[in-house]
Structure formats: structure tokens, C-alpha cells
Amino acid sequence: MKDLDLITVCQGIVAVKDNALELLDDAKILRANGKLARAYAAAYMACEENGKLSVLLGAATQIIIGRPVDWKSTAKRFRSHDSKASQFMGLANAIPLLESAVKQGQKSVSMSEVLFKALVGVNVGPMLFQGRNASLYCDFVDGVFKRPSDVVTSEMVDRMIHAAEINIRAATVLACDTAEATAEKLKERTSAQRHDSIMDSTREFVDDVYANLPPKQEMVAMMKKVYARKASTS
Secondary structure: OOOOOOHHHHHHHHHHHHHHHHHHHHHHHHHHHOHHHHHHHHHHHHHHHHHHHHHHHHHHHHHHOOOOHHHHHHHHHHHHHHHHHHHHHHHHHHHHHHHHHHHHOOOOHHHHHHHHHHHHHHHHHHHHHHHHOOHHHHHHEOOOEEEEEHHOOOOHHHHHHHHHHHHHHHHHOOOOHHHHHHHHHHHHHHHHHHHHHHHHHHHHHHHHHHHOHHHHHHHHHHHHHHHHHHHHOO
């Protein structure tokens, strides 16, 4: 992945969106037929596939505003499980807040609240890969061999399918049926000023949050607690 033009990147965006939707459909079919472990695996992979979209959209944005793309970093993030998990959980947490605001006719939404929810998702995302493995492979846990069917519950599956649905809705806002139409839509919505404003706001928020973070172990424990509470009420 190096020196791609906008149309090629948009071909990737369309392909990723379409494949994520197919994986989500597979997950729903498996869920309906009681294949919970494999349904979870397919739903997780749908989410992770969607996680590639943010990476490709970032590259497309840089091309449109005429700035160099770090293709080495782009390729690494495109293939990184942790990166993709962070992207899809960030969106899964933040998008419902934006959708709710639109539904209620609000003219604005708290950027800090959106970014905080996204940040929680970004940190929780990589923790979910263990669940993906547990849905595919037997493991030795607490002195006992466990099959995926022993571990994956219907609640876990439904939460992951829900996360995939949120990501698909976000994907269809920008990704059209063709690369050319997607490129035109992105060009209409993208400007250097808008990009820089969003990036500056995000950096300021993240810098402020991370300047006051507790030690890493406490942070991980807190994120797990937040995710567990969210899961128990979904």
C-alpha cells in the first residue's frame, strides 16, 4: 500500500463497507440459527472490517486537501487488530450520541461528550480481541478446557451485532456504491480548514484528558468497568 490515488483508496472504502455488511448478514444468519459462537466471530469481524474505514478515510482526506500520506503508517494501521478495534469501538460509542441529537432536532452536540465516549471506546476496543479468539478456539481457562460454545453468550453476540450495525450506518453516510461517487462525496465534505479544526479540537481534548490520567493499570481497570457496566445495561 503506497502512493495510492483517491479513486483507488475509495475503491477500498467501498469494498470494505460491502464486506463488512456481508459479514454482519452472516452473523445475523448464524445468530438466528443458534450458532452463537460463530455469530459472535462474524459480528466481531464485521466490526473490525469497519475499523479499516477510518484508516482509509484518513488517507483520502489527506489526498483531497493536498497533504502527504504516511503510507507506511496507513498500511500498518489497516492491518493492526488493535487499531481496527479502537476505531470500531470509538465509533460504536460516539455515533449513537450524534444520531440521538439528530433525531431530537438538536442543532449542536457537545464535542467533549462525543470525544469522551469515543475515547472510552478507543481504549476498550483492543480488550475485545480475546473474546473474538474465544469464539473460534478452545482454550484452557482456570484449569478447565473450554469450547467457544461454553464461553459465548447470546448477550455477547447481540452487543457485537449492535456495534456492527452502528458502524455500518456510519459507513453508509460517506461510502457510496462506487469509488467515483464516494470520491465526489468526500470532496464535497472535505476542506483543509475543517480537517484542521477537528484535529486541533481532538488534540486539545486528548492532551487534557491524558495529562490527568491515573496509572495505566488503574486506567485499564476503569475502562473494563465502564464497558462491563455498559454491557450489563444494553
